[in-house]
Amino acid sequence: MIRKGEYTIYNGKEYRFIESDSVEAIELISNDKKDMENGFTYYKKNIYTKIVGVSEVKEFYSIHPYAVYKGEVFPASEERNTGKVLLATTNTELAKRMGFERADKYMYSKSVEWDEVEIIEERKPYSLD
Structure with missing residues (x-):
């Protein structure tokens, strides 16, 4: 999860x-x-x-999840339908090199298996304002 x-x-x-x-x-x-x-x-x-x-x-x-995939770090989420890890990037060159598909005008994404990535969490203090 x-x-x-x-x-x-x-x-x-x-x-x-x-x-x-x-x-x-x-x-x-x-x-x-x-x-x-x-x-x-x-x-x-x-x-x-x-x-x-x-x-x-x-x-x-606040927790912001990232995945290390083939030595690169990407924002990560869990696909609801497949349960796989969904990676995303706006870096066109990186997306091409890693086999990502265009998701919209500026975003590329790729679904990968859990054992292909290492999930890391960035924690930042949160303030109630």
């Missing part, structure tokens, strides 16, 4: 979150049904949420 978005630590466990309408609260997002035992409520298929106070969580950070 490739993680992307904003994350925080709540009760020793990492959760994705979104900012809520209240400045003092955030909404945690879980895919673990067991979290319902800890006050999460069912949202929809395999998604559970809980609103908590900002003071109840530790650190906020």
Whole structure:
């Protein structure tokens, strides 16, 4: 699974979150049904949420996923249909050399198997503003 978005630590466990309408609260997002035992409520298929106070969580950070493929680093995501890793670049020469296909006017992409890449995550502090 490739993680992307904003994350925080709540009760020793990492959760994705979104900012809520209240400045003092955030909404945690879980895919673990067991979290319902800890006050999460069912949202929809395999998604559970809980609103908590900002003071109840530790650190906020953004995760941006990248994949190392044949010695080059690319932004990465997971294809919903195939489950493969989707690589992207706007560098035309690099795309041609690596066998990428044009996805739109300026973007090239390529689907690869998980064992062809090393996934790395860039973490940056996130500020609630």
